[in-house]
Amino acid sequence: MDRVSVTLLSSSSTAYLMVSCFLLTLLMLLPELKQKVFVRSEVLQALRQLIGSVGVTFGSGDITEHELEKLAPGPKNYPIIGALKELNGYEVPYQAFSEFGQRYGPVTALRLGSVNAVVVNGIDSIKEVLINKGQHFDSRPNFRRYQLLFSGNKENSLAFCDWSEVQKARRDMLVPHTFPRNFSGRFEELNTIVVDEISHMLGTVRDGTTVAIKPLVLSICANAFSQYFGSYRFEVEDERFQQLVRNFDQIFYEVNQGYAADFLPFLLPLHRQNLRRMDRLAEEIRTIILETIIGDRYERWGEGSEPCDYVDSLIEHVKAGRGPALEWETALFALEDIVGGHSAVGNFLVKAFGYIVQHPEVQQRIQAEADDVLERHGRQVIELTDRAEMPYTEAVIMEALRLIASPIVPHVANQDSQIGGFTVAKDTLIFLNNYDLSMSPQLWDAPESFQPERFLQQGRVVKPDFFIPFGAGRRSCMGYRMTQLLSFSIIANLLRAYTIAPIEGQDYRVPVGSLAMPEQSYNFHVSARNC
Numbered sequence: 129m130d131r132v133s134v135t136l137l138s139s140s141s142t143a144y145l146m147v148s149c150f151l152l153t154l155l156m157l158l159p160e161l162k163q164k165v166f167v168r169s170e171v172l173q174a175l176r177q178l179i180g181s182v183g184v185t186f187g188s189g190d191i192t193e194h195e196l197e198k199l200a201p202g203p204k205n206y207p208i209i210g211a212l213k214e215l216n217g218y219e220v221p222y223q224a225f226s227e228f229g230q231r232y233g234p235v236t237a238l239r240l241g242s243v244n245a246v247v248v249n250g251i252d253s254i255k256e257v258l259i260n261k262g263q264h265f266d267s268r269p270n271f272r273r274y275q276l277l278f279s280g281n282k283e284n285s286l287a288f289c290d291w292s293e294v295q296k297a298r299r300d301m302l303v304p305h306t307f308p309r310n311f312s313g314r315f316e317e318l319n320t321i322v323v324d325e326i327s328h329m330l331g332t333v334r335d336g337t338t339v340a341i342k343p344l345v346l347s348i349c350a351n352a353f354s355q356y357f358g359s360y361r362f363e364v365e366d367e368r369f370q371q372l373v374r375n376f377d378q379i380f381y382e383v384n385q386g387y388a389a390d391f392l393p394f395l396l397p398l399h400r401q402n403l404r405r406m407d408r409l410a411e412e413i414r415t416i417i418l419e420t421i422i423g424d425r426y427e428r429w430g431e432g433s434e435p436c437d438y439v440d441s442l443i444e445h446v447k448a449g450r451g452p453a454l455e456w457e458t459a460l461f462a463l464e465d466i467v468g469g470h471s472a473v474g475n476f477l478v479k480a481f482g483y484i485v486q487h488p489e490v491q492q493r494i495q496a497e498a499d500d501v502l503e504r505h506g507r508q509v510i511e512l513t514d515r516a517e518m519p520y521t522e523a524v525i526m527e528a529l530r531l532i533a534s535p536i537v538p539h540v541a542n543q544d545s546q547i548g549g550f551t552v553a554k555d556t557l558i559f560l561n562n563y564d565l566s567m568s569p570q571l572w573d574a575p576e577s578f579q580p581e582r583f584l585q586q587g588r589v590v591k592p593d594f595f596i597p598f599g600a601g602r603r604s605c606m607g608y609r610m611t612q613l614l615s616f617s618i619i620a621n622l623l624r625a626y627t628i629a630p631i632e633g634q635d636y637r638v639p640v641g642s643l644a645m646p647e648q649s650y651n652f653h654v655s656a657r658n659c
């Protein structure tokens with residue numbers, strides 16, 4: 129791009145920014161200006177009067193007053209911004225959603241910018257959406273940002289696509305890989321891969337030094353995922369590997385951010401530059417994966433070849449022309465999404481270690497549990513099969529998941545339906561308030577404090593029904609078992625070998641409401657254990 133067009137572009141962006149800021153300021157002042165607003169209850173009132181006077185008929189039948197009253201209550205919606213300003217002033221928007229629960233009950237209707245939404249609070253109503261009426265609510269938001277992040281088509285994405293036969297097939301194809309059964313061949317393979325990767329990385333950690341935890345765990349997770357799903361191990365020093373891990377992490381951070389532009393599309397041009405950057409990062413990931421994990425596997429695949437890993441399953445599906453038809457291009461997006469799942473585990477682990485380093489007594493209990501198992505079995509490393517004998521370590525993972533309280537990816541109604549008896553129109557965006565399920569004082573004692581014991585009863589791990597950090601139903605997380613297995617192995621093996629300690633003056637508070645951690649995160653002091 130020449131210099132003139134760059135100048136033009138930046139000056140038009142500046143003008144756009146100024147106009148948008150002016151517009152937003154004006155909109156925020158609207159209540160003070162006492163403009164007329166669109167409020168559901170007022171519309172209801174008007175309709176009631178209409179029915180009372182002339183007996184109107186809508187659609188296929190009469191709408192009775194009783195049916196109209198099934199519209200959910202909610203805050204005031206202002207022109208253009210809707211109820212967006214209600215989310216101001218909270219550390220996590222879901223805290224505002226919990227407030228709605230207190231004020232309006234389990235189902236709150238509101239407009240966010242141009243998007244009609246409902247917020248669902250409480251496990252009964254959330255299960256109604258995810259399970260009982262799962263097929264009414266299995267679409268995902270159609271944010272322009274998601275389209276741009278996945279090469280112009282969000283259907284390429286496993287997590288942001290709408291439900292379809294292709295999505296069902298993609299999920300079915302993943303199950304044997306992401307949910308390996310205990311003691312199965314894949315389970316054993318995963319165990320060997322993870323343990324080897326941890327040993328390799330721990331070999332680089334020197335006693336008495338300071339370690340940046342994020343690159344360490346991301347490397348372990350990335351190479352474990354690449355080997356397990358694609359039978360390819362990177363040299364950790366390979367520049368392509370470093371770039372792959374970095375790019376995935378930056379995209380993971382991006383998709384986990386909420387933007388006002390999702391609801392106010394006129395703000396999207398402000399993100400154009402960043403979205404272009406994401407597009408470039410995604411292209412680089414594609415190139416690296418084609419050069420390394422894929423190589424010439426697609427061309428070499430022939431009749432009679434037996435699938436050995438997830439890459440083979442995808443190639444086989446495409447080449448054998450199995451239904452529903454899957455283009456190789458689409459299959460590659462699925463592979464990238466799954467290999468990219470390592471960022472979720474890595475970021476989660478950074479936060480889990482953030483809690484552990486603040487609670488030396490928790491660290492000691494994990495170490496004691498690990499030492500005990502190793503002594504009993506006469507081994508040097510913790511295996512995945514040891515999970516059953518290390519309930520405290522499992523409880524630490526659950527407690528970290530609870531406190532982080534990352535959101536359930538929003539759903540969208542694909543047809544007119546009802547939640548908790550309230551009418552929900554097709555295309556309504558559904559927020560399921562997982563934050564409240566994880567943090568409500570009605571559900572947990574001292575919800576703000578880190579107490580792994582809350583998940584233990586008589587030495588066994590017990591998960592309450594209302595604890596659903598991975599969602600539920602037909603759009604539930606495809607990676608929760610991988611998360612549980614890898615987190616267990618990495619926490620147990622790392623703390624078996626080292627004690628981590630905070631560095632004076634550093635801030636170890638764990639940001640909540642999202643899994644993603646910024647690129648620069650915690651450093652720990654590590655000392656080797658004599659065992």
Ligand code: HEM
Nearest residue numbers: 286287469472476536537598599600603604605606607611
């Ligand atoms: C701490 C780690 C993780 C957490 C807390 C988490 C949480 C979630 C949640 C809440 C959902 C939405 C569920 C719903 O809509 O009902 C989801 C979806 C999904 N997750 Fe995870 N996840 C994690 C790790 C992973 C990993 C490691 C992978 C890949 C191996 C993965 C793959 C997916 C996919 C593909 C979906 C979309 C499923 C669909 O829409 O059909 N996740 N996850």
